[in-house]
Amino acid sequence: MEAIFQSALAMIVEEGFEGLSMQKLAKTAGVSPATIYIYFKDKEDMLLQLHKREKERYFACVLEGFDPEMDFATGLAVQWKNRARYIIDHPDRGHFLEHFNFTPLLCKSMKTQNPKFSAIMHRFVSKAIENNELVTMPFEVYWSVAFAPLYNLVRYHKAGMNLNGEKFELTDTMLMQTLSLVLKALRP
Amino acid sequence: MEAIFQSALAMIVEEGFEGLSMQKLAKTAGVSPATIYIYFKDKEDMLLQLHKREKERYFACVLEGFDPEMDFATGLAVQWKNRARYIIDHPDRGHFLEHFNFTPLLCKSMKTQNPKFSAIMHRFVSKAIENNELVTMPFEVYWSVAFAPLYNLVRYHKAGMNLNGEKFELTDTMLMQTLSLVLKALRP
DNA sequence: CCAAAAAGAATGAATATTCATTTATATTTG
DNA sequence: CAAATATAAATGAATATTCATTCTTTTTGG
Numbered sequence: 001m002e003a004i005f006q007s008a009l010a011m012i013v014e015e016g017f018e019g020l021s022m023q024k025l026a027k028t029a030g031v032s033p034a035t036i037y038i039y040f041k042d043k044e045d046m047l048l049q050l051h052k053r054e055k056e057r058y059f060a061c062v063l064e065g066f067d068p069e070m071d072f073a074t075g076l077a078v079q080w081k082n083r084a085r086y087i088i089d090h091p092d093r094g095h096f097l098e099h100f101n102f103t104p105l106l107c108k109s110m111k112t113q114n115p116k117f118s119a120i121m122h123r124f125v126s127k128a129i130e131n132n133e134l135v136t137m138p139f140e141v142y143w144s145v146a147f148a149p150l151y152n153l154v155r156y157h158k159a160g161m162n163l164n165g166e167k168f169e170l171t172d173t174m175l176m177q178t179l180s181l182v183l184k185a186l187r188p
Numbered sequence: 189m190e191a192i193f194q195s196a197l198a199m200i201v202e203e204g205f206e207g208l209s210m211q212k213l214a215k216t217a218g219v220s221p222a223t224i225y226i227y228f229k230d231k232e233d234m235l236l237q238l239h240k241r242e243k244e245r246y247f248a249c250v251l252e253g254f255d256p257e258m259d260f261a262t263g264l265a266v267q268w269k270n271r272a273r274y275i276i277d278h279p280d281r282g283h284f285l286e287h288f289n290f291t292p293l294l295c296k297s298m299k300t301q302n303p304k305f306s307a308i309m310h311r312f313v314s315k316a317i318e319n320n321e322l323v324t325m326p327f328e329v330y331w332s333v334a335f336a337p338l339y340n341l342v343r344y345h346k347a348g349m350n351l352n353g354e355k356f357e358l359t360d361t362m363l364m365q366t367l368s369l370v371l372k373a374l375r376p
Numbered sequence: 377c378c379a380a381a382a383a384g385a386a387t388g389a390a391t392a393t394t395c396a397t398t399t400a401t402a403t404t405t406g
Numbered sequence: 407c408a409a410a411t412a413t414a415a416a417t418g419a420a421t422a423t424t425c426a427t428t429c430t431t432t433t434t435g436g
Contacts, residue, residue: 022393031416033418144338148337384429385430386428388427389424392423394422396420404411
């Protein structure tokens with residue numbers, strides 16, 4: 001089961017969802033094709049379970065050392081570090097999670113959405129607005145300004161180059177510089 | 189040829205790259221499978237040409253009414269409006285372009301990268317830094333702060349809902365509010 | 377009437393899934 | 407405690423279908 005998940009994730013990252021076949025997967029995971037169907041109803045079920053598992057792993061990491069009652073700048077910094085660390089240390093897992101968002105399977109995975117995680121994030125934001133640590137704005141605007149730049153930087157890092165093909169490596173300094181720009185945007 | 193491109197793009201958006209087969213594509217486009225192979229060497233070639241074409245269309249739209257010699261705030265606003273308009277008016281094309289970035293085909297498409305577009309963007313940025321309209325920072329940091337929030341907001345809009353499943357529609361006001369936050373981050 | 381464009385049928389390989397069996401593990405019985 | 411039996415886990419081979427691609431034939435515009 002663990003072997004199946006690991007092989008599936010690696011195959012998807014290397015060859016895309018169109019490169020994942022159940023027989024190849026079985027071979028790579030060192031099991032018989034039939035064995036996969038003991039654990040999973042079908043291919044779709046396997047992918048949905050894999051996605052669920054990866055999302056949970058990721059959310060758990062994002063929340064490490066985080067408390068929604070933290071002051072805004074501190075809490076945001078903790079999240080930036082957690083998110084960046086996870087994706088840089090596990091590029092395949094990050095790639096899979098992002099790629100999945102463009103897949104038709106995504107809508108079938110929505111029901112699996114963890115409401116607890118979401119609640120914590122909302123609590124953090126509304127509390128920050130109340131305390132005048134954050135300009136008043138819709139949650140979606142907040143999230144986009146607060147985290148999209150981070151994900152984009154990490155994507156550059158994973159590609160190992162920028163749009164010109166020049167080499168690019170994300171340093172800790174650069175990450176912190178970007179975070180401070182984001183804070184400048186968000187704070188009153 | 190046009191019909192083939194359109195059908196391919198629609199199929200990929202609806203069913204993912206794994207849902208695109210040459211026979212289904214031929215049927216949808218109203219041609220024989222053999223006809224596709226008159227215009228394209230093989231499936232990969234077809235996808236690469238489709239991507240190239242979509243990228244060019246998109247870049248052309250982004251540059252409409254834009255001049256790198258514009259002052260920073262104006263130029264950024266033009267780009268925001270162009271980018272947002274294109275993706276909102278053509279959600280499938282936007283989805284395809286973003287999805288493609290997670291595909292193994294991406295690296296084979298890199299050679300096709302338009303150096304002219306890139307050059308204009310760099311000119312705009314370095315000129316803005318010279319003129320003290322923009323904090324000094326690596327290009328990648330700039331791009332991530334300047335545009336990633338926009339793309340993320342538009343993604344929310346396309347999904348039609350936020351992470352909680354509540355309804356979400358991106359208004360022009362919200363877009364401009366986000367742009368002003370981004371400008372606050374980027375300007376000295 | 378010919379050359380280019382398109383068609384349809386055909387090919388072999390690969391696909392998801394299932395079937396009948398075997399192997400290993402636990403539970404019950406004498 | 408050992409033999410018998412039930413339960414579960416895993417297998418390799420087989421199924422029908424779909425896949426990318428090509429071959430031969432037909433259509434069509436100049």
